Amino acid sequence: MTVTVAVDANGADLGPGEVAAGAALAARSGTRVLLFGPAAEIHDPVEGVEVVDAPVSVAKAPEPARAVRAHPDASIVQAARAVAEDRAQALVSGGSTGSALAAGLFHVRRARGVHRPALALPLPIPGAPVLLLDVGANAEARPDHLVQFAFMGSAFARAVLGVDAPRVALLSNGEEPTKGTPDVIATHELLADAPGLRFVGNVEGTGVMGGAADVVVTDGFTGNVALKLMEGVSETLLRAVKEAAVSSARGKAGGVLLRPSLQGLRDALDPESSGGAYMLGLRRVGVVCHGRFGRKGFANAIDVAARGVREQAVEKTYEALDAAGALRGSPPSETAASVPSS
């Protein structure tokens, strides 16, 4: 089955040409790409990549939702419409995250029964990758939203990331079920009773890094704050180590000798390897790359999106939500255990 991915070429710091190069890499492994961006800046289209001229960008718009509504010709809007109209089966964007989410929500639209989409990010933890969601699609989340996030993350980890029976945890300020805000405590109770979910309880920040779970659920405010702090700590420490390695002749010699051994760590921490953040809860798979990403990162994002389509991530999420009676507006039914074919 040939999958077509709609890609927004605007939004990448390195320019549309770099995104096109990433599309070309992905096309080589058999994925078709519809590339929306300024045709004048995208040269040498390759086999499997079709460029659609869309020079208008809302990637830097301060109010993304408004910009997406006001600019139907913007590249991200055209890309989302291509997915909505089934000319492509998945969406990839270099950001902004806000405009990608708005375009996804307005055009691709929420999957049936999903309250809200969530943004899931595979944390680059050496040896124990963890899918954290929501990292910022919604500043607030009710307990029933968080329960859906748990199923969405679990289904995606299984279908696309190759985790067999993902352990799902709830981020809190203590491991005991009674720890957290009233909403977190209520969510814990719902998750503990949710059928078809491998819920392993609350997890603290140290547990996230320690590999206690494969999927960690939280609201978009806490998730976003947590993510940025982790990035900050990571950058600060690696810079400090680097500075130590140039602070003296002795340090310099040590740094040179240590460099090859540290390459593995640098690779493990490379956010480009996972393709970016996944928009879950839409009718189709979506991936948002960091603006910093180069061609390799965009190629990985397109690969992940195509895998999501092939592995029917959206359909499997729906089935899991339905089986658990966790769909919006549908309480658990007598027949919930029999999964409907999609």
Added chain:
Amino acid sequence: MTVTVAVDANGADLGPGEVAAGAALAARSGTRVLLFGPAAEIHDPVEGVEVVDAPVSVAKAPEPARAVRAHPDASIVQAARAVAEDRAQALVSGGSTGSALAAGLFHVRRARGVHRPALALPLPIPGAPVLLLDVGANAEARPDHLVQFAFMGSAFARAVLGVDAPRVALLSNGEEPTKGTPDVIATHELLADAPGLRFVGNVEGTGVMGGAADVVVTDGFTGNVALKLMEGVSETLLRAVKEAAVSSARGKAGGVLLRPSLQGLRDALDPESSGGAYMLGLRRVGVVCHGRFGRKGFANAIDVAARGVREQAVEKTYEALDAAGALRGSPPSETAASVPSS
């Protein structure tokens, strides 16, 4: 002025003897210590340290508030009572944090006009220490609570940590005033209008690490999650660097050469240097050490507590809250600008 600090000797992983050794160090610099713990385990009392036999410990109690109520003879309760009865002017404990907070709240009690105490932790960020609060005293916080936290943190940073005009920021998922949960947005508005506070706006996690503020305010749930994540990331990365330095002969040689240069980083990251987390908003200064701390950490905690007394941290906090009309039950008054003497 000789300051007396009441110290709970239970709760330290290394035992009451280690806390006593820390008390002895602090006593050498002129602070009197009332040390509550099992006298049988505390030998060789030194000049300036008075041991009060208090063998009962609630440091490991699963429900600290209940344990504090049920055990009036527990060491932390006796220490808090000594402060309440003015036999000592500040409280230091090796934890648990919950029992120290409960004993502080029940016996030392809240300062006049303060909604809730908060736990403030100086984050060991190389080159740019930041006071983060609340890191876990309250899972939830209303906007008027967060505003008080801002004043409490600012006054403490100025009086005790030696920061001249502390820059105060609000932790959020974006720098724009409109980012965050409704409570965070409301808090931003209140802080922007608060007189006598150097509010620098919202800060994201990357900004916390980047030195954008001296004091960062958040609710106890987010603060605690953030803190544990930072600890987790820090430990994971330093372990990975260490592993790289033993993974090969070349790496080993590099690690040995690099070690002296990294000592400065290790020192900067050492949580013992700041004495622990500060309980703010009580009628007296309180410091909670990490259970892992050794004598140096406890000595630093006692020094910080004594400095808080000498520098009148509690009184200055009250004055700042009063001047801003931010005291509980008292809206800004005409005379708010004239600071009452305490």
